[in-house]
């Protein structure tokens with residue numbers, strides 16, 4: 001007959017053996033590698049790496065489609081034709097610029113991961129279906145990635161807006177989708193904390209549920225933000241957020257208030273921003 005104490009003793013030996021086995025199966029590199037800077041918060045990263053400052057223009061497009069004679073002056077000022085967009089993408093490629101995703105910039109700030117020379121981030125705001133029809137094939141042609149910031153309430157709500165099915169296709173082609181709130185209201189004016197949570201946090205959860213992916217980036221509608229909105233974006237778990245403040249230098253301390261450049265509608269203006 002086996003006494004209970006013997007069972008406990010044998011079980012102890014078995015557990016010890018399994019623990020030992022799993023230890024020896026760890027790759028050596030995992031044991032000997034010096035601890036990488038795996039900052040979980042931007043303040044930790046700043047303490048280790050300092051406040052980094054780097055030239056990474058974030059180009060923001062809204063409407064990419066052929067010009068219509070009926071276009072208002074406002075639309076003409078914001079719309080980029082597919083031909084001009086193609087020329088701009090071609091120009092970046094042939095002049096040594098490298099299109100990077102937001103995650104590369106975040107990793108640069110938090111882990112010190114190097115970036116390619118002349119890095120550029122491409123964004124599309126406001127969920128216009130034209131972006132899928134006209135810009136997406138050109139992005140694919142030049143093997144570029146881009147982040148599409150969408151107000152979740154607008155998806156599929158009108159024929160001129162992107163649908164969830166289109167967003168799925170865009171993700172499959174290597175694009176990223178970020179939150180542009182739920183209803184596209186100026187967030188600095190929001191006084192009800194519940195509304196702020198709905199716009200910032202719920203929009204993230206809606207995107208993640210519908211698209212089955214993690215939403216890491218936020219863009220403030222109308223570029224409207226405050227210390228309160230930054231805190232809400234941080235608390236919701238985003239990794240970066242973009243404003244509409246004009247600028248091309250990005251700082252670690254501005255990870256939730258990144259600068260942006262409204263995409264020029266002509267090639268001449270574009271070449272001024274991106275010298276040869």
Ligand SMILES: [Zn+2]
Pocket residue numbers: 125126180184221222
């Ligand atoms: Zn917008």
